[in-house]
Amino acid sequence: MREIVFDTETTGLDPRSGDRLVEIGCVEMVNRVPTGAVYHCYFNPERDMPAEAEAVHGLSIAFLSDKPKFAEKAPEFLDFIGDAPLVAHNAGFDFGFMNNELEMCGLEPVSRERMVDTVAIARRKHPGAKLSLDALCSRYGIDRSHRTKHGALLDAELLAQLYVELQGGRQIGLELAADAPGGASGVFEETVAVTSSVTRIFRSPRPHAASAEELARHAEFMAGFSEPIWSR
Template sequence: MREIVFDTETTGLDPRSGDRLVEIGCIEMVNRVPTGSVFHRYFNPERDMPAEAEAVHGLSIAFLSDKPKFAADAQAFLDFIGDSPMVAHNAGFDFGFINNELELCGLEPVSRDRMVDTVAIARRKHPGAKLSLDALCSRYGIDRSHRTKHGALLDAELLAQLYVELQGGRQIGLELAAEASLGRQGTMTEQVVAVTSTVTRVFRSPRPHSASVEEQARHGEFMAGFSDPIWSR
């Protein structure tokens, strides 16, 4: 199954108030394994950058001024994501900005039916726990020491690891390894037949498990020492 894990950086919190998308990072995963294929772009937001937003991601207007507008890469973005499910942390926020940009370009928004929200998944698994990306990475032992500021591609890479952990972690790797093993050695039935056909079973006499007459007598004496036992009522 193909999925896209992604993150965005913006000028603020609300596209309806004029905030714009300034960075997007997408990672392709197939069967929950990154393929190495990514989509990463910076965009000129055509407006100022509030100091509060710049403090979060470190992207200044001076840096973004020579970057393309979203419209220039909109079709490349749509081609990359295709019709795959899209995984994001607090996905409603990211979908809101992406769809706002697409609508400004006169393009159809991405259906929210494709949205996979890791915050919602984490909330079900860890009710009452902190659900930030940092907190969840710490919970699952995901190294984020190189994350000094938010960055769309960096955060998408961390989220891809977190998403795998939230879906079962290393168990997925074991399943893939088993599939690969089957591909090399034949079907599971063939492997079982091959193994059982080479096993020589050694007959062992059954061991006695019932109590001896002497043991039963000692038990009777022990039980007789109880005064008005509940099991006799």
């Protein structure tokens, strides 16, 4: 199954108030294994960058001023995601900005039926726990030491690892289809080869019946009970 894990960076929190998308990063996964295919692009938001937003992701208007507008890249973005489910952390936020940009281009929004929200998954698995990407990466031992600021592609790559853990961890690799990138069947064949080379040692059954002497001692012991409950 093909899935796209993605993340966005924006000028603020609400596209309805004029906030815009400035970065998107996507990681392709097949059968929950990253294929190495990614989509990453910065966008000129055609507006200012609030200081509080720049403090989060470090993207200034000076940096973004020569970047393409979303409308220029929308076709290649849609081609990359295809019809795959889209996985995001607090996915409603990212879908809101993505669909706002698509609608501004006169394009159809992406159906929310394709949305997979890792916050909702984490909340079911860990009720009452902190659900930020940082907190969940710490819980699952995912290295985020290189994450000094938010970045759409970096966060999508971390989220891809977290998504696997939330779905059961590395063990799911044992169930991969043969068409997975890198050949899941190759992993299986290697395991068989290793297993088949092991020499199994079979031991003869050990006697476990009580001896006559042990049975006599047991009978003597049992006779010492006065009115045992099992005789009633």
